[in-house]
Amino acid sequence: MLTAGIDVGSVATKVVLLRDHEIYHLVRPTGWSPRDAGLNTFQELLQQTGYQESEVVCKVGTGYGRISLDFIDKAVTEIHCHARGANYLVNGGGLVIDIGGQDxxxxxxxxxxxxxxxxxxxxxxxxxxxxxxxxxxxxxxDVSQLAELAKDQQPLEINSMCTVFAESEVISLLAKGSNKQEIIAGIHRSVTRRVWGMASRFGAAKQIIFTGGVAKNLDVRNRLAKEAGAPVIAPELGQFAGALGAALYARDLASKELS
Structure with missing residues (x-):
């Protein structure tokens, strides 16, 4: 049984094709049209894998752009899809922290x-x-350089979390001759403090699963673990947790129809 999950985020579109325990995945920029991003990324992944669209028994969409996907069978909220996908990647429940492009x-x-x-x-x-x-x-x-530049650096204090004011603060620190690596470490610490301040309302969790594109940043991951005082697991396919969860929901729907 082949199912698809299409997660159209504000910045990136992720698609997963799921067949038994085989996971095929692709990410592309969302751009100006969520519908086109979802459809084009889905079709591109089909081409890469050699499957035909007729072989996909069910398609579930999620993410902010899910309502624009007129080719799917069902839409499911990203909260439920991220939890389902994260739990598939890392069994045992716990707390999922997802840092995406815009939320x-x-x-x-x-x-x-x-x-x-x-x-x-x-x-x-x-x-x-x-x-x-x-x-x-x-x-x-480049954003891909941040983790390496901040590694083992003492973070400078970044006082503002408003993007506009923080940008001005960073430019001011650079003008004063502050170390760029320490500024980046300070930015990472500000991000993790903000995120953990939001997540800490749930109290201690037996495990923290870190998903979303930012989870690939090792320095952010380490600083999040320090803020939380607990290990943080970042699964290899964590960026695709939402799309994977959607594909799992699609498999459930298809199984019900066949039973």
Whole structure:
């Protein structure tokens, strides 16, 4: 049984094709049209894998752009899809912290991956991938370089979490001759403090699963673990947790129809 999950985020679109335990995945920029991003990325992954669209028995969409996907069978909220996908990648429930391009979320789930509670920051870029992109541009580096540059550095204090004011603060620190690596470490610490401040309302968790594109940043991951006082697990396919969860929901739907 082949199913698909399409996660259209504000910055990136992730697609997963799921067949038994085989996971095929692809990420592309969302751009200006969520529908086109979802459809084109889905079709590109089909081409890469050699599957035909007729072989996909069910397609589930998620993410902010899910309502624009007119080719899917069902839409499911990203909260439930992220929890389902994260629990598939790392069994045993716990707390999912997802930092995406334009929002960050914390999801408390039980051992089966069922959502117990969640909180979300979707009104401000602070504590998101977009915040890191703006800071990287102000520093004249690529966002992919941030983790290595901040490694083992003593963080400078970044007082503002508003993106506009923080950018001005970073430019001012550079003008004063402050160490660029220490500024980046300070930015990372600000992000993790903001995110953990949001997630800590759930109290201690037996495990923290870090998903989303920012989870690939090892320095952010380490500083998040320090803020939380607990180990942070970042699964290899963590960026695809939402799309994977959607593909799992699609498999459930298809199984019900066949039974």
């Amino acid at each position: 960050s979320k914390a999801i408390l789930m039980n051992d089966e991956g069922k959502v117990l509670d969640f909180t979300m920051n979707d009104k401000c870029a602070a504590g998101t991938g977009r915040f890191l992109q703006v800071m990287a541009a102000a520093l004249g580096v």
